[in-house]
Amino acid sequence: MHPIYDELGGSDGVRTAVTVLYNRIAADPELAPWFADVDVERLKAHQRAFLSAAFGGPQVFSGRTAGEAHEGLEITDAAFDRVVGTLMTTLADLGVANEAVVVVGARLEDLRADIVSAGLVSADLVSADTSGEPRHPLVEAAELAGD
Numbered sequence: 194m195h196p197i198y199d200e201l202g203g204s205d206g207v208r209t210a211v212t213v214l215y216n217r218i219a220a221d222p223e224l225a226p227w228f229a230d231v232d233v234e235r236l237k238a239h240q241r242a243f244l245s246a247a248f249g250g251p252q253v254f255s256g257r258t259a260g261e262a263h264e265g266l267e268i269t270d271a272a273f274d275r276v277v278g279t280l281m282t283t284l285a286d287l288g289v290a291n292e293a294v295v296v297v298g299a300r301l302e303d304l305r306a307d308i309v310s311a312g313l314v315s316a317d318l319v320s321a322d323t324s325g326e327p328r329h330p331l332v333e334a335a336e337l338a339g340d
């Protein structure tokens with residue numbers, strides 16, 4: 194049994210934590226829009242994947258990578274911070290030890306680059322650049338100055 198499952202009181206405790214977490218997300222005007230039109234089955238899939246990643250369980254992305262699952266959702270760094278922060282606060286409120294809460298935050302942090310859309314935007318910019326060699330801004334400035 195995973196220590197966090199024990200601290201939350203087993204499967205009933207985890208169920209309570211999930212309910213509290215998604216009630217808080219739904220009540221948060223900065224997060225609710227992302228989840229508003231998601232159907233129940235997909236929301237459950239999200240809960241399983243999110244908690245499995247948080248608690249160090251197996252990857253349960255239903256045939257899709259984390260990046261593919263969030264493609265086009267335009268998830269911002271701020272939204273990512275809020276979802277992870279809401280989970281951490283929920284776990285702390287339900288009595289999970291601080292060290293374990295910090296571990297959860299760090300595990301989810303590893304997925305940020307795949308989930309936040311800024312990663313896709315910068316990849317687009319790189320592939321759209323056909324000018325060849327990347328140029329350091331200082332090199333460019335020196336050329337303009339006539340060096």
Ligand code: HEM
Nearest residue numbers: 227231235238239242243246254255262272273276301304
């Ligand atoms: C940090 C770890 C996260 C994990 C491991 C995760 C995992 C997943 C997975 C596996 C799916 C696909 C579900 C399916 O099979 O249909 C999914 C979809 C989705 N995720 Fe996440 N997610 C994370 C963070 C976030 C965040 C921060 C947001 C929003 C702020 C978010 C919003 C959504 C939405 C709206 C969907 C789409 C549901 C649909 O297909 O309609 N996720 N996520």
